Amino acid sequence: MTIAVDFDGTIVEHRYPRIGKEMLFAFDTLKAMQKAGHLLILWTYRSGHELDEAVAYCQKRGIEFFAVNKSYPEEIFNENESSRKINADLFIDDRNVGGFYGWGEIWQELGLGNDEETRKIKQRMERAARRPWCNFFKTLFCKE
Template identity: 60%
Template sequence: MIIAVDFDGTIVEQKYPKLGKEIPFATQTLKMLQNQGHRLILWTYRSGKELGDAIEFCKSKGVEFYAVNKNYPEEVFDGNISRKIKADMYIDDMNFGGLPDWGQIFDSICNGNEIKYHNNRRKGILSRIFG
């Protein structure tokens, strides 16, 4: 599976342009996913020095990405190519429902178990909207 992973607020706490502290179990989970054969793409707003800092942070934790802000390493962007990353799954703190616990993310990807959101927030909101 190809998995696009955000950096700020997902791998580390949201402190952009600085590096936040690692979110518990983020890099360990990413390494386990890689060991199971999943291809990881770093998919982030960062560029320049800030992007380099994010890449180095992940590398220092043993996570090296298949590609960074690209669909594959050799991809070259110009004005005629979409910047959208093609992936089977996107892990991002801005997902509907927020960022689940990394253990839940791993369990969902590897075992197909449904992610349960804290305090049933999603279910509560949807039942208020749809009655």
């Protein structure tokens, strides 16, 4: 699938124009999506320097997007001939009807990962869901 992913409020908490704190399991899930063969598009309000910062932030964490704010890498936006709407099979955005469900729900919905590495990530996600008072770091070390 081609999946469009928002940045602020979805990959990171809302702090625009700054970059907010990383959302729990965002990058684990994005990496699993890519490993499963999905094409990821960064679809965000950001532009210019703020967009460059967001792309670099994701690259530093191991995510390379198929395209950024367009349907495919070679697309050139021309407001007289093009629509700002992109072609994607799925949109992940905190502004969806019902809001953002969280990366754990997205992981489950897409049925990601059956190998050992993804099983371990899934177990950490499940522990975090059972223990909302644990942050991600503590979840790695919380005793059952």
